Amino acid sequence: MSEVLTLSGLTRAPxxxxxxVTLPGGPARLVLPGVESSDWGLKAExxxxxxxxxxxxxxxEALREAGLxxxxxxxxxxxxxxxxxxxxxxxxxxxxxxxxxxxxxxxDRWLITRRPHLVLDGLLxxxxxxxxxxxxxxVSQPDSVAAARRAIEDVxxxxxxxxxxxxxxxxxxxxxxxxxxxxxxxxxNGGPALPLAKPPRPFESGVDGKPxxxxxxxxxxxxxxxxxxxxxxxxxxxxxxxxxxxLFTLTGACPDGGxxxxxxxxxxxxxxxxxxxxxxxxxxxxxxxxxxxxLRGGLDGLSCSHAEIEAVGSGLGCAAxxxxxxxxxxxxxxxxxxxxxxxxxxxxxxxxxxxxxAIHDALxxxxxxxxxxxxxxNLARWGTTLRGRGACAFLDGAAxxxxxxxxxxxxxxxxxxxxxxxx
Numbered sequence: 001m002s003e004v005l006t007l008s009g010l011t012r013a014p015x016x017x018x019x020x021v022t023l024p025g026g027p028a029r030l031v032l033p034g035v036e037s038s039d040w041g042l043k044a045e046x047x048x049x050x051x052x053x054x055x056x057x058x059x060x061e062a063l064r065e066a067g068l069x070x071x072x073x074x075x076x077x078x079x080x081x082x083x084x085x086x087x088x089x090x091x092x093x094x095x096x097x098x099x100x101x102x103x104x105x106x107x108d109r110w111l112i113t114r115r116p117h118l119v120l121d122g123l124l125x126x127x128x129x130x131x132x133x134x135x136x137x138x139v140s141q142p143d144s145v146a147a148a149r150r151a152i153e154d155v156x157x158x159x160x161x162x163x164x165x166x167x168x169x170x171x172x173x174x175x176x177x178x179x180x181x182x183x184x185x186x187x188x189n190g191g192p193a194l195p196l197a198k199p200p201r202p203f204e205s206g207v208d209g210k211p212x213x214x215x216x217x218x219x220x221x222x223x224x225x226x227x228x229x230x231x232x233x234x235x236x237x238x239x240x241x242x243x244x245x246x247l248f249t250l251t252g253a254c255p256d257g258g259x260x261x262x263x264x265x266x267x268x269x270x271x272x273x274x275x276x277x278x279x280x281x282x283x284x285x286x287x288x289x290x291x292x293x294x295l296r297g298g299l300d301g302l303s304c305s306h307a308e309i310e311a312v313g314s315g316l317g318c319a320a321x322x323x324x325x326x327x328x329x330x331x332x333x334x335x336x337x338x339x340x341x342x343x344x345x346x347x348x349x350x351x352x353x354x355x356x357x358a359i360h361d362a363l364x365x366x367x368x369x370x371x372x373x374x375x376x377x378n379l380a381r382w383g384t385t386l387r388g389r390g391a392c393a394f395l396d397g398a399a400x401x402x403x404x405x406x407x408x409x410x411x412x413x414x415x416x417x418x419x420x421x422x423x
Contacts, residue, residue, distance in 0.1 A: 001370045013106035013249050013320070020081075020110055020247070020259040023266065023274050027237050029225055029245050030218075031261040033106060035114045042154040045117045050252065051160050051354075053227040054130040061084065063223060065231035067243040072097060072179075072216030073317045075242075075306050078223065084203040085130040090171040090209035094126040095188070095207065098139040098148070098217040099172055099179035100291040105320035107247035110259045112137075112144040115221065116151035116234070120167070124222025125227060127165050130213055137163075137169040137217075138184050144153050145171050180392045181214040191419070194346045195392035197221075218247055242305035246319045248277045254285070254324030264316075265308075269300030272323055284324040288317020290337055291397035293404030313404070335363040335406045341398040349390035355382065356395065359402045366409055376409035 019036045022028040034040055053059070057389075063079035070076045085092050094118055101109040112119060119137070127135040143236040161167045170188050171233040172178050178193035187193035206212025222244060226234050229353045242264035243293065248271055251257045256276035268285065272278055285295040292314035295302075302308060309316045323332065330394035338360040347353045359382060362375045383403020387396050 003043065004185045005381050010226035013104055013251055014089075017106055017110050017113070017127070018258055019143075020152070020261060021274060022116070023262040024262060024268065026263065026266075027245060029237075030115065030118075030221055030247060031259075032347075039418055040114070040296040042151070042158060045115070045121065049228050050118060050121045050126075050224055051155075053125060054162075056086075056131075059125055059129045059223075059227060062226055062231050066226045066234040067241075067421045068219065068222055068226060068234070069242065069306065071215055071246055071318065074176070075316060078219055081215065082126060082129055085132075085211045085213040087129075088203070091208075092130045092132045092143075093134045093136065093207040093210050094123060094130055095133040095212060095214045096120075096135075096137045096216050096220055097179060097184055098144055099184070100141075100316055100318075100337045101174070101176035101179045102291075102320060103176075104251055104286065104289045104322055105318045107249050107259050107319065108142055109141050111217055111221060111247065112139060113147045117155065118221045118224055119153055119217045119222040121393040122222070123303070124160070124162060124165070125165070125223055126213055126215065126220065128162060130211075132170065133164060136188060136207070138172060138188065138214075140167060140172045142175070145169065149379065157232075158395065175394060177346050177394055181229070182392070184214050185212055194348055194406050195394075195410060197391045199215065229401045232355070234236065237263040239303070239305045242316075248304070249318075249320040250323070251320070252295050252323035253278045253280075253282075253328065254323050264306075265303050265305045267300065268302045268304065268323075271304065271321065278323045278325050278385070280326040282323050283326050283328070284330055286295075286322035286337075288417045289320040289339065290322075291315070291317055291400065293400035294324075294334060296330075298364070314351045314400075331363070331405065331407060332367050334401060335360070336402060337365045338363045338398065341394075341401070345394065349395075351386065352390040355386045355389070356398045358382065360396050363405070366411045373387050373410070376406050379403070379409065380406035 020031045022031045060079050067079040098108045098112045118418040121134050161182040172187050172193050176191040180195045181202050183193045185202050188207045202212040238244045245263050248260045254275040342356040342360040345352050345356045366375050383399050386399040
């Protein structure tokens with residue numbers, strides 16, 4: 001696997017992607033033998049039976065039976081999202097979101113650069129289902145842009161684009177919030193890639209003012225797989241509430257981090273064993289990228305399903321997991337992470353601009369030796385009161401971080417913990 005880059009104590013996903021890995025004994029659905037070869041392309045996908053479902057009939061029901069949940073972060077049931085746009089009146093638009101602004105994740109970039117045609121099969125399925133006249137691949141990394149452009153040309157030359165559908169790519173810039181669904185629509189419409197207040201939501205009015213389905217590229221790849229192999233086969237892996245496989249990005253205190261395909265419900269210990277283990281053992285995790293706060297305690301047996309991760313106060317998100325070893329100073333890491341939140345805020349909303357700065361300032365005061373118990377009390381309070389504020393969910397990540405480290409600050413200062421502060 002590729003060497004990962006570390007900045008200010010935080011481990012980012014690989015900048016140069018090595019081969020993805022399937023866990024021993026696990027099903028290989030996206031990470032197939034041969035996909036790392038430059039010879040893999042549209043012909044290989046056609047030989048596997050993709051691009052064969054050429055109608056809208058049965059697609060939404062198949063997604064419902066499969067239990068496919070979005071792979072971009074929220075984990076929302078895919079069939080509901082698709083149906084909302086399909087039921088709209090008039091022209092619609094579908095967008096494959098491959099921006100991947102989450103620093104700890106590399107799985108979307110891997111997928112677009114290795115199996116872009118599979119993503120396009122899912123995108124064209126979505127276009128048929130919703131009656132879209134535009135199908136757009138939204139990407140930012142240069143290698144992703146090049147791969148998307150080539151794959152679109154391949155599919156168009158092969159005559160696989162439905163009549164009346166314009167298959168396009170859109171190259172974006174910007175940081176984390178550029179991948180938020182209203183940012184996606186705003187950028188494609190010619191504006192900055194920054195969030196808009198809701199309502200309206202994109203399924204009501206998005207690109208060109210039309211109902212728009214914005215969905216993650218991995219979600220689309222799984223949708224294509226479901227239409228090829230069926231909902232029952234999809235459910236042969238994973239758990240009841242989280243069926244199927246997913247692409248995990250593993251980083252942190254492991255020697256062989258990178259992208260791994262594994263069934264949802266695989267334990268943290270099993271995942272990091274495949275990544276070479278964590279010397280000294282896992283003492284904490286950053287779950288779901290940098291947005292799930294800090295999880296501490298015995299974590300090897302934690303099941304990576306939506307229900308199990310939510311039960312411990314975090315979220316699976318985009319399935320990016322950072323392992324923290326015993327040599328890491330948790331509060332210093334949290335302070336560094338709060339600096340990233342302050343930097344990445346789009347500063348459109350006063351509550352986000354001021355909230356991320358307040359969290360950053362409080363954590364740095366603690367790290368610098370200020371033992372005032374007010375800092376822990378403020379972080380615990382902000383962890384609750386700041387959630388759900390602003391135009392997008394970005395501030396929620398900073399609030400979750402604040403709430404998750406408040407007990408540790410209270411323990412170090414000798415203050416009693418308030419109810420709801422533990423994880």
